[in-house]
Amino acid sequence: MSVLVVADNSKGKFKKGALEAVHYGHLVAQLLGSECHAMVIGEADQPAQLGKYGAAKVHHLSDASYNHFDGQRYLAAITEVAQQIGATVVILNHSSAGKSLLGGLGVKLKAGVVSGANSLPDITDGFSVTKNVFAGKALATIKVNSPIKVLSLMGNSIPPQEVGEEAAVEALSVADPGSSITVKEQKTVDGVVPLPEAELVVSAGRGMKGPENWGLVDELADTLSATTACSRPVADTGWRPHHEHVGQTGVAIRPNLYIAIGISGAIQHLAGVNQSKTIVVINKDPEAPFFKAADYGVCADLFDVVPKLTESLKKFKAS
Amino acid sequence: MKILVCISKTPETTSKISFTDDNSEFNTEGISYIMNPYDEWYALVRAIELKEQHGGTITAINVGGSSNDVIIRKALAIGADDAVRVDTDPSDAYDAAAQIASYAQGKDFDLILTGKETIDYSGAEVGSMIAAELNLPFISLASKLDHDGTTAVLERDIEGGVEVIEVTGPLVVSASKGMAEQRIPNMRGIMMAKRKPLEVIPAVETETLVSTVSYSLPDEKGGVQMIDPDNMDELVRLLHEEAKVI
Ligand SMILES: Cc1cc2nc3c(=O)[nH]c(=O)nc-3n(C[C@H](O)[C@H](O)[C@H](O)COP(=O)(O)OP(=O)(O)OC[C@H]3O[C@@H](n4cnc5c(N)ncnc54)[C@H](O)[C@@H]3O)c2cc1C
Ligand SMILES: Nc1ncnc2c1ncn2[C@@H]1O[C@H](COP(=O)(O)O)[C@@H](O)[C@H]1O
Numbered sequence: 001m002s003v004l005v006v007a008d009n010s011k012g013k014f015k016k017g018a019l020e021a022v023h024y025g026h027l028v029a030q031l032l033g034s035e036c037h038a039m040v041i042g043e044a045d046q047p048a049q050l051g052k053y054g055a056a057k058v059h060h061l062s063d064a065s066y067n068h069f070d071g072q073r074y075l076a077a078i079t080e081v082a083q084q085i086g087a088t089v090v091i092l093n094h095s096s097a098g099k100s101l102l103g104g105l106g107v108k109l110k111a112g113v114v115s116g117a118n119s120l121p122d123i124t125d126g127f128s129v130t131k132n133v134f135a136g137k138a139l140a141t142i143k144v145n146s147p148i149k150v151l152s153l154m155g156n157s158i159p160p161q162e163v164g165e166e167a168a169v170e171a172l173s174v175a176d177p178g179s180s181i182t183v184k185e186q187k188t189v190d191g192v193v194p195l196p197e198a199e200l201v202v203s204a205g206r207g208m209k210g211p212e213n214w215g216l217v218d219e220l221a222d223t224l225s226a227t228t229a230c231s232r233p234v235a236d237t238g239w240r241p242h243h244e245h246v247g248q249t250g251v252a253i254r255p256n257l258y259i260a261i262g263i264s265g266a267i268q269h270l271a272g273v274n275q276s277k278t279i280v281v282i283n284k285d286p287e288a289p290f291f292k293a294a295d296y297g298v299c300a301d302l303f304d305v306v307p308k309l310t311e312s313l314k315k316f317k318a319s
Numbered sequence: 320m321k322i323l324v325c326i327s328k329t330p331e332t333t334s335k336i337s338f339t340d341d342n343s344e345f346n347t348e349g350i351s352y353i354m355n356p357y358d359e360w361y362a363l364v365r366a367i368e369l370k371e372q373h374g375g376t377i378t379a380i381n382v383g384g385s386s387n388d389v390i391i392r393k394a395l396a397i398g399a400d401d402a403v404r405v406d407t408d409p410s411d412a413y414d415a416a417a418q419i420a421s422y423a424q425g426k427d428f429d430l431i432l433t434g435k436e437t438i439d440y441s442g443a444e445v446g447s448m449i450a451a452e453l454n455l456p457f458i459s460l461a462s463k464l465d466h467d468g469t470t471a472v473l474e475r476d477i478e479g480g481v482e483v484i485e486v487t488g489p490l491v492v493s494a495s496k497g498m499a500e501q502r503i504p505n506m507r508g509i510m511m512a513k514r515k516p517l518e519v520i521p522a523v524e525t526e527t528l529v530s531t532v533s534y535s536l537p538d539e540k541g542g543v544q545m546i547d548p549d550n551m552d553e554l555v556r557l558l559h560e561e562a563k564v565i
Contacts, residue, residue, distance in 0.1 A: 010478065069482070071447075072456045096477040099435075100459040103447030106413060112528030113412065115442050128532060133440050137336040140440070141533045146526075180490070181456050184483040194479030200565070224565065242462075242497055243480070248332060248438055249356055249496055257564040267333050271438075278562040280554070281543070291543050296557060300548035312551040316559065 003029040003036045004087035006078055007050055008097045010188075012043045016197050017093035019053050019160040021153045025091045026054020026163060027120055034088070038167070039081050041074060042067040051167025053160050059085075061172040068183040071100045077174045079108040087148070094152040095196070102152050111148035118157040135248055135271030155196060156254045156277075195246065198227035201255045203246060203273070205231035207262020207283065207302055211239040216303070217261060220310045223317065229253070231263050247272035262302045265290025282306065320375035320468050321426070322366045324399060325419055325433040325445065326358040328383065328390050332438070338534045345534065354390045357434025357494055359397070364499035366432055367398040369466055375429075376400045380422060382415045384408055388517065395512035396504035402515070407522035410530070416448030417525045423453060428489060429468065435460050435495040443493070450491035458484060462497035 005025035007018040022038050029036040038055035040047045040062075047058045059081055066073065078101065082090050090105060092098035094116050106113035117129040128143040129151060188194075195201065202221040208214065221228045228244060235245035246253055248268040254275035261282045263269060270293050273279070281294040284301050291297045298305055330336075330350045337346040353359075366377045379399040381387050384406070391402045403422060409415035423431060431453075433446035443459070450457030462481065463474035469488070474481040476495055504512075546554045558565045 015478070069477075071458065075451070096460055096475070099443045100447060100457060103412065103416065103444035104451035104457060106444065106528070107416075107448050107451035110528075113442075113444050113448075114529060115444055131441075132537075133534075134330070134334075134336045135332070135438060135441075136537065138338075139535045139537055140531050141535075142529050143532045144529050146528045179456065180487050181458070182485045184485055186477070186480065186482050188477070188480030192479065196478055243476070245496070252441075257558065257562070271332070278558070278564045280558070293540065294543040295540065295562065296554060297543045297545045298548050298551075298554065299545065305548045305551065308548075308551045309554065312555045313565075315552070316555045316565075 001032070001034045001088050002085050003032065003034055003089045003091065004082050004085060005036060005038045005055065005091045006093070006101070007038045007040050008093050008095055009040065009042065009044050012045050014044065014050075015093060015095060016160075017095055017153070017155045020155065020158055021091050021093045022050050022053040022055050023160040023163070024120070024153050024158045027158070028089055028091065031121065031123055032089070037085055037087070039078065041077060047169050048166035051164055052162045054163050055167045058167045058169045059172045060169050061174060063173070069097050069100070070179050070181045070183065071104070072179040072181055073176060075101055075104045075108065076177045078105060080174045081172065082109055090148070090150045092150070092152040094154050098152045102150060106150045109148045109150060110146060111150045112144035112146040113150045114142045114144060115152045116154040117151045118154045120158075132275065136274045154254070156256075193227050195227050195229055195244070195251050195253055198253065199256045200224050200226035201229050201253060201257065201276070202226045202259045202261070203229035203231070203263065204234065204261040205263030206233050208234070208239070213303070214240070216306045220259070220306055220313070223310050223313045226257070231269055260290055261306060263290060264288050265293060320369060320373050320429045320466065322369065322375060322377045323423055323428045323431045324358065324363050324366050324377060324379050324394070325431065325449070326363065326379050326381050326390065326394050327355045327415070327434070327437045328352040328381070328387055329355045329437050329439045342534050343532065352390065354393055355434050355437045357436065357438070359394070360501040361494035361496065361498040362432040362434050363394055363397055363399065364502050365464055365494060366430070367502070368499060369430075373466075373468055378403060380405070380419055382407060382409045382418045382522075391517055392512050393504060395515045395517070396508040397502055398508065400515065402517045404517065404519050405522050406519050410525070410527040412442050412444040413448055413528050414525045416445045416452060418522055419445070420449050420452035421523045422520065423449070430466060430471070430489065431455070431491040433491070433493045435493045446491055446493040453491070455489055455491050456486055457491045457493075458486060459493045460495045461492050462495050464492060464494070464498055
């Protein structure tokens with residue numbers, strides 16, 4: 001009996017969510033009185049470091065042909081390892097890779113699946129976990145009835161903590177079923193933290209009047225080393241790239257800090273951001289619905305107040 | 320090209336959410352349902368565009384009760400050729416996926432499209448389950464999809480960018496924003512939809528692997544603290560000392 005955590009990485013570096021998942025796996029294993037194993041697929045910097053977050057053992061499939069994410073071959077590999085070590089709980093990061101694999105793993109392992117779990121399981125009566133539903137408007141407790149459970153962990157739910165030493169890494173080889181998938185190319189922007197992993201986000205909406213004014217937003221974001229986001233109409237009219245669109249139909253995020261500038265706070269926008277730990281709203285309309293979801297509000301003209309906030313932050317950083 | 324588009328229903332996005340029976344059931348009273356936006360705006364419309372380019376047929380499938388027929392008719396009005404409803408309220412994601420896979424088995428669909436997730440439970444599970452049941456490759460979160468009948472070229476959203484992927488042979492794809500532009504059904508489409516076939520088929524037996532046992536509402540925010548626009552130093556101080564986020 002064991003807990004298997006798939007620690008996904010991007011270009012060899014573990015994602016923040018992967019470390020969270022390993023630590024979560026460690027806590028689940030403690031609850032169940034079993035052992036947490038981590039699985040790493042493709043090239044990775046120091047897989048042994050996963051031991052620090054609680055993995056008792058790391059299984060590394062380092063064959064270079066696995067460096068690119070391929071849903072078919074990854075699914076076969078994880079299934080094989082889960083069966084080999086007799087995993088009763090398989091945990092993934094709720095990332096693009098995790099979302100591709102989750103349902104397939106459920107089918108292959110005949111396991112019930114919970115996507116985006118955000119709490120430790122309650123094992124007093126079976127095995128149940130909570131997750132956000134209805135765009136964050138409610139929390140559901142989901143009970144998994146099957147002997148094997150497959151979960152993906154929502155980012156920023158459980159802070160990763162160092163609890164141990166480096167773990168032993170065991171090289172892994174698996175049967176390769178082949179694949180009809182070819183990854184041609186990865187187009188990613190280097191140097192910025194991708195939105196789903198960002199802890200600090202500065203976001204702006206139609207109140208900005210036009211793309212020519214985004215210098216204000218960029219300067220605030222640079223000062224904070226934050227990632228930028230935007231509301232849907234802003235992306236739809238081409239003021240900003242689509243991958244910055246947050247909300248129900250865009251990216252759902254839960255950073256530590258979300259600063260919303262000139263965004264009204266429509267329910268579909270809130271759906272993607274209301275899980276943020278702290279929300280600051282800057283809007284000139286005191287009736288803007290966003291203020292109801294905010295922790296801190298500034299009712300003023302953004303063109304006036306955003307540069308002032310940037311100045312204050314620069315002073316704070318310098319002190 | 321033979322395309323199957325999976326459509327689900329979801330409460331209208333501005334619905335007020337509440338629960339009954341000691342918070343164990345979702346209160347459907349006063350809730351109006353819509354077709355899941357990812358299914359309607361992206362998966363279905365892209366299927367129609369591919370048919371316009373290459374010919375073929377589009378079947379829409381839903382697993383649900385007869386009250387879903389309104390949503391299925393809308394899919395027909397937008398442009399699906401025919402539709403199937405598997406007559407059962409799915410008990411969990413696996414149930415929905417198993418029903419769809421059982422229908423699709425042996426029917427040689429070149430492409431099975433789903434939305435990236437249903438926006439009520441945000442599962443993002445059904446597509447990958449259908450693929451695993453049918454032993455087909457699954458590409459999630461596709462924001463672009465081209466298909467010439469044999470080979471699909473896709474762009475898939477990943478953290479901080481996209482991945483360009485090629486797949487030969489039949490596949491299952493989940494659609495995210497960008498794959499197509501929403502289409503509003505016109506009068507002619509709505510009239511034609513009434514005459515298009517909607518087949519109702521019985522469900523196959525499945526096991527219920529997960530169940531929702533209770534709901535709760537998230538903790539209320541403590542209320543907004545308004546900051547004097549002329550005192551941004553104060554906001555910075557609060558973010559540092561009180562919220563501890565910078
Ligand atoms: C099914 C569905 C899904 C949707 N999904 C999404 C989604 O995922 N994400 C999303 O964002 N939207 C989504 N929407 C759209 C959403 O309903 C809103 O229309 C949208 O969020 C509004 O964007 P906005 O706040 O930038 O613009 P507006 O609503 O126009 O708000 C602009 C705000 O800026 C303020 N403002 C203007 N000038 C200034 C100034 N000088 N200083 C300070 N404040 C100023 C105004 O007071 C106003 O509050 C969806 C809609 C539907 C129907
Ligand atoms: N009951 C259903 N009937 C048909 N398709 C469904 C059903 N439930 C989910 N789907 C499809 O699967 C996708 C992902 O759903 P989910 O896994 O529930 O988030 C949806 O966008 C639909 O395309």
